[in-house]
Amino acid sequence: MTTTAPQTTTTATTKSATAKRNDLVLAAFRIVVSFLFACHGLQGFGLLGGIDGQGTAVPFGSFPGWWGSVIELVGSVLVLVGVAARPAAVLCSGAMAFAYFVVHQPTALLPMHNMGELAAIYSWAFLLIAVLGPGSFTLSRAFRR
Numbered sequence: 001m002t003t004t005a006p007q008t009t010t011t012a013t014t015k016s017a018t019a020k021r022n023d024l025v026l027a028a029f030r031i032v033v034s035f036l037f038a039c040h041g042l043q044g045f046g047l048l049g050g051i052d053g054q055g056t057a058v059p060f061g062s063f064p065g066w067w068g069s070v071i072e073l074v075g076s077v078l079v080l081v082g083v084a085a086r087p088a089a090v091l092c093s094g095a096m097a098f099a100y101f102v103v104h105q106p107t108a109l110l111p112m113h114n115m116g117e118l119a120a121i122y123s124w125a126f127l128l129i130a131v132l133g134p135g136s137f138t139l140s141r142a143f144r145r
Helices: 011-043 065-081 085-104 117-132 139-144
Strands: none
Touching: 011 065, 011 117, 065 085, 065 117, 085 117
């Protein structure tokens, strides 16, 4: 009776496939989160229904609303394309943490009660991107090649 050894894949091939899959998932996460955040930033300028659903924009130069919209829009575009993604993600994360603690948290302790779920999740999502980096599929990496 002869036994045949099972086919095995090399560790390098497995790691390479896993790394590529992880990079694709990170790119998809980064792109979706950034696109949605950009849409949120555009609302401050009266687009996509505005801040009230009627097309109202935040008054020009007002703090923190107008400046928050600028950070949301510019930061999300930088993260989306992967140019200066880590610093932009830190800025976006901080802006959402500020929004949560200044606007939402004084109303009630928990995000479900103070309507701060979106600010909290964006803050943590951008912190994750800042820590992990934008991945391989970025505009800056394409230019380096």
